[in-house]
Amino acid sequence: MSEAKDRSKHPCFNKETSGSCGRVHLPVAPGCNIQCNYCNRKYDCVNESRPGVTSAILPPDKAVEYLDEVLKKEPRITVVGIAGPGDPMAEAEKTIATIERINAKYPDMLYCLSSNGLALPEHVDRLVELGVTHVTVTMNAVDPEIGAKIYSWVRVGKVVYRGVDGARILLERQLESIRLLKARGVTVKVNSIVIPGVNDHHLAEVARVAAELGADIQNLIPLHPTADTPFADRGEPSKELIHELRATNGETILQMTHCRRCRADAVGLLCSDRSSEFIPTLNRLACGSDKTARPYVAVASREGLLVNMHLGETPGFQIWAPQGKGARMIEERAASEIGCGPDRWHRLAEILHDCSLVLVEAAGKQPKQVLGEHGITVMECSGMIHDIATDYFQGADITRYKTRTHKAGCAGMGAGCG
Structure with missing residues (x-):
């Protein structure tokens, strides 16, 4: 991994640079290996901003061309991220091929990805070789009994696991992912969705485990009730609850407080997103590949x-x-x-x-x-x-x-x- 990279220029991990350093998410990974009860990966929803949403799927061979176009209009981009719209490691071949292409032309750019961790451990070494400096692992529970309420199923290869068995396998992979990443010097953020009545009472324990593994920061994300999901009718947590949880967990691990729940095709500064501006370019490259x-x-x-x-x-x-x-x-x-x-x-x-x-x-x-x-x-x-x-x-x-x-x-x- 290049030591010349200035990690402080990642706006999601450093609030101080969020107004001057931008990010671009490349939506190259549509497939996912788990089904969360709060997630509906709806690819074409221009007016919605949340993880799992993108206007198009970008072929890896068009990633450099798309980044070229983005940088012409937004030179403040310092981070290239892959956050889906599925899971980057469920589509490891596409994700790695994309990073390889970008790295060949933009070796000084920061690279990051966001994963559920299930298929991450076997790819950590290659990701580090390619210069990935930041990884986010979404970990919503460290108790399989609670995890079983959050995940409908977990797929490893061609085998589908449900209930506590699936949640236990996922948790084991998440813990292993964080250990391996920290052992190789990667900056790690743990995302945790705050789901009232399901895991809100348990997130201090998630913070404790994440801190013990060496994770650098935790991001508590309020549940965004999404149509056609099991949690569609579950209420969004109050601002008071989020503030209380961040204060409590902040005694254990640094808290992110400026998350924008970015789309899988997000572009620009966190405070000034330009995703909609680049949708025509993204669609042109996706369709005309x-x-x-x-x-x-x-x-x-x-x-x-x-x-x-x-x-x-x-x-x-x-x-x-x-x-x-x-x-x-x-x-x-x-x-x-x-x-x-x-x-x-x-x-x-x-x-x-x-x-x-x-x-x-x-x-x-x-x-x-x-x-x-x-x-x-x-x-x-x-x-x-x-x-x-x-x-x-x-x-x-x-x-x-x-x-x-x-x-x-x-x-x-x-x-x-x-």
């Missing part, structure tokens, strides 16, 4: 004029290609046979091998993730096919076509769904 090798757009449509079919229900796709300054439909292809599990979507990726974008009315999380692994972006949208395809091929901002309707998140079996 592979137009040379994949020159076409696939469309799910009932009658051939509008984007109006669900990805999992369409019997086939129109294939559109650029034509001059417009677009035209060149052929139709049958969809993969209806089935369950990721194999169906891997087969569809083969069918749409020359398409960089799929336009659908709606789609599940699993097919979006699987197709994304093949370099194919799935966009939920509505409108005239010709208009959307033309704008896409011309490099225009197509985010205005995105579907803004509310959708429920998945808190199911932990195996992914279509």
Whole structure:
């Protein structure tokens, strides 16, 4: 790890620099290996600011280009972070590939990531080699009985654990992560969500354990009740409770008091966020990541004029290609046979091998993730096919076509769904 890096320039870990040093979060890791009862990873919610929210998923090979664009307009950026929208270590290959690319061009930049800790231990050495200086581990309980009330499931490899067993495995990995990080000189922050009636009475113990492990700072984050989650109807903790907990825990470990509950695509100073300004750039790079090798757009449509079919229900796709300054439909292809599990979507990726974008009315999380692994972006949208395809091929901002309707998140079996 480079000793030349000035760690004081991380605004989340140092309140004194939060008004002069900025951060950019790169949303390259959509998948997650646990399901928290307060979390709904909703990718397209422009007006909402909380962890797990982003306007688009950025391919690792576009990370440097995106950072270049950000730094042109906001040169005060000192930190590159990866905070999801899932868990960076659940998508370790993408996360590490992103940091490798950024590090090659911007070696003096501070690098950080935020993780639940489940898959973190096996990657600590490589992260330190790449110059990661700051890591946040979200640890909401140090008692598996309490943790079991917070997590629906925990997935290790292909095995899904629930209840106390899942919470115990997660806690063991979190404790190991902090030990390993501190042994290698990484600055560690422990995030703890304050959930009234669940863990608010227990957070002093979390602070004690974190301090004993050598963690540098704790961030107590008030629960933000989120629709379509088990904790949707649970009240947000009062300001008085947060103040009391910070005062108590502050006797054990330094407390962060300036958290902004950043989005997974946050950009700018903590006090002056510019995320919305960079959404068009993020979407352009996300959607246009592979137009040379994949020159076409696939469309799910009932009658051939509008984007109006669900990805999992369409019997086939129109294939559109650029034509001059417009677009035209060149052929139709049958969809993969209806089935369950990721194999169906891997087969569809083969069918749409020359398409960089799929336009659908709606789609599940699993097919979006699987197709994304093949370099194919799935966009939920509505409108005239010709208009959307033309704008896409011309490099225009197509985010205005995105579907803004509310959708429920998945808190199911932990195996992914279509």
